[in-house]
Amino acid sequence: MINITLPDGAVRQYDAGVTALDIAKSISEGLARKVLAAKVNGEVMDATRPITTDATLQLLTWTDTDGKSTMWHSSAHLMAEALEALYPGVKLGIGPAIENGFYYDIDLGGRTITEEDLRKVEAKMVELSKHNSIYSRKEVSKADALQYFTEKGDEYKLELINDLQDGTITFYTQGGFTDLCRGPHIPNTSFIKAIKLTNIAGAYWRGNEKNKMLTRIYGITFPNQKELDEYLTLIEEAKKRDHRKLGKELELFTFSEKVGLGLPMWLPKGALLRERLQRFLQEAQMATGYLPVVTPHIGNKNLYVTSGHYEKYGQDSFRPITTPEEGEEFMLKPMNCPHHCELYKASPKSYKDLPVRFAEFGTVYRYEQHGELHGLTRVRGFTQDDAHLFCRPDQVKEEFMKVIDLVLYVFNSLGFSNYTAQVSLRSKEDRSKYIGTDENWELAEKAIIESAAEKGLPTVVEYGEAAFYGPKLDFMVKDALGRKWQLGTIQVDYNLPERFELEYIGADNAKHRPVMIHRAPFGSLERFIAVLIEHCGGKFPLWLAPTQVKILPISDKSQEYAEKVAAQLKAADIRAEIDDRSEKIGKKIREAELAKIPYMLVLGEKEAADNLVAVRRQSKGDLGTMTMDQFKALVNEEVVNRKPFE
């Protein structure tokens, strides 16, 4: 007999070799029907695997993340089975579960697959799922595994098997389909009730752009149709919040093919929003000892040779600008750090001067590959809310933590609560792409890891994500469709100070090297605003709204009063516009609602007679009448407290 400890602490006894599914059955039949997989001693495995020793057991169902991903992984196998049935000879790459659903990379040998084909594959999957095929696990020797896929003629699987250790290889079979797979899987295909293949895309084999591009089919499955419908509705809703769509509708920004790809242009309303954000951060920075600086948009090529950026990015960047004079080359500024290093050198520094904090909203230009461009989140010209802190080694941690505070202040003020803090370190394998000594890197990595830990940030560590000159702490936020974007970033850098030979005179009257901290709480104004738009669905907090109040006279008779009210609001620093068209009040309200203007003032003869305003709140409706002073106080209170728009 073995002891099985359940999540509630209860211990039950079973014969050795019992399966999680058996245990579920012993608890209740209803539970057994829902079990997708099991977590045994912390490891997720098939609910049908025998358990032979004492263990802790958690039964995984659809409500568990691991339960979902097990089902989606099994769904990928089901899709592969359907694909083999419909497209004999198809070769399979990998087919994992992802955050929302699964995909399988396939090689159709020159054939293409269309959206309509996906519907056929879906239908085949539904048909196969009804066979209630069991997912059965089998351990195989490397030789047998190689033989199986050699006969099948699937070179991708052979490549995968060659990288595996003999004795660790397992196959899973359901229906007529067998795949190389570590598992785990759901007990049988009947759990998969609702299926949607969402899209087709290309993906390089093993993520390497030198390799062949396979066809990737994405899909998602659910245990019932209702949940699938809800999911699809959610996606539709999310698309309505897309910043590219809202940016156009709310007249915030635009692009022009003639101006160039990835070069956003800000329309008046968007520019106003940008300026509000800029002023907000400037004020916070002035309060914490930053000094504003301004540097030019171009820099001599030698500046970037010194910094190392030219060697690293010169070939993949905008080409240098040449002058009529021979031999002079300038580059569009792709970052502000080298300029700031030279600013630091403008005067000798004492240890008493440090830290020096140079801040600049610096517009930079980077040649991003065509296919990477994406709305405002990935562009070729953008403005960083950049600053460089030059400090003594003993000040690094304190300064770093103050920057974390500033980033969190910015995020909190805008209601960004679901970020992840990512510690981006060097790749463990390939170190050739980084500059500087191991010693400096270790110092920098240590400073970041310790600071983040002391601030209690929930962090994830990613290797290979560091900048070439130093590690980073990145604040990642998701857009409407769940794509992750890096917003705030803080980087510790021991390398550029060395390359630029930055110095300060210490208390010992000797020269020392300062440490540099790069930081940008927004990341870039463009990307930050993109994510902000998607977060609030275009309903900006009042303090940021380009137009805060729309004044809606009921008829021409109230025009004069409307203008008087507008003048008073302007004097109170409230951004208001009058809708003086000869339209009915219902239409004016509808359009102001759709434009997501926070407040509407409906003004007719009644209001004019009593010197009042009838206030309407966007998406909330009529708030009744009040005096101008009351309305101004209402607005002011909301602005000062930076209340989020509900």
Next chain:
RNA sequence: GCUGUUGUAGCUCAGGGGUAGAGCACUUCCUUGGUAAGGAAGAGGUCGAGAGUUCAAUUCUCUUCAACAGCUCCA
């Protein structure tokens, strides 16, 4: 950059080998209306660009440019 999809009026989209249509927006006129669309008339497009096939191309073919999805990349 790679794979796939798309490109028709300012916007959202329909159409289709015989040189184009709707709704909204826009202009003018009527209407002066009290909390999510008042009415009428008008104007607006070399159907992304180039080449080919054809008596004839916006429609078919090829090339190219751009957008979108994903991959790769991101100082």
